[in-house]
Amino acid sequence: MKMRAVVMAAAISCAGAAAFAQDVKVDFDKDANFSALKTFAVKVGTSWNNPLGEKRIVTEIEETLSAKGWTKAEAADADAIVVIHGATEKQKSLNTFYSGMGGYGGYGWRGMGGAGMGTASTTVSEYLVGTLVVDIFEAKSKQLVFRGTATDELSDKPEKNAKKLDKATSKMFKDFPPGAAKEKK
Numbered sequence: 001m002k003m004r005a006v007v008m009a010a011a012i013s014c015a016g017a018a019a020f021a022q023d024v025k026v027d028f029d030k031d032a033n034f035s036a037l038k039t040f041a042v043k044v045g046t047s048w049n050n051p052l053g054e055k056r057i058v059t060e061i062e063e064t065l066s067a068k069g070w071t072k073a074e075a076a077d078a079d080a081i082v083v084i085h086g087a088t089e090k091q092k093s094l095n096t097f098y099s100g101m102g103g104y105g106g107y108g109w110r111g112m113g114g115a116g117m118g119t120a121s122t123t124v125s126e127y128l129v130g131t132l133v134v135d136i137f138e139a140k141s142k143q144l145v146f147r148g149t150a151t152d153e154l155s156d157k158p159e160k161n162a163k164k165l166d167k168a169t170s171k172m173f174k175d176f177p178p179g180a181a182k183e184k185k
Helices: 002-018 051-067 158-172 180-184
Strands: 023-028 039-046 080-099 119-138 143-153
Touching (some): 051 080
Antiparallel strands (some): 080 119, 119 143
């Protein structure tokens, strides 16, 4: 019984830390002619005051679009303008650890006279969440044709964030350009 209580307490205390996972979403204009877009230029729309991180993301987006068959060009000559936006936000997580739960027995309490709850301690953890938005506009009409968003917990280690960025862009541009998969069939 004590082992079950310890396992449950450990699971509860870890739940807050494991609850956040990378979230990537994509939306696009179903009427847009992506086959007419062959060249692109990337710019930072909303700076998040991290020049190294911004440079990494611009490079990642440029490499990803180039791998999809698009060619980098000057903004004045590009078919598509890619605008990236970034933001960070502090989040809080509450982690509670219970000890001395001798009275807990499976699905309920063993009666009012059983052992008490013991003690509970709660800690507050702060972590940083980053959001990346990638907007692609058709240059001539200035119409938004694609939006990708990615949200994930950020690390203090740049190499971990670079891996998360690579994973996010892979998910975001997996079926890019939209409609290309239908044309191949």
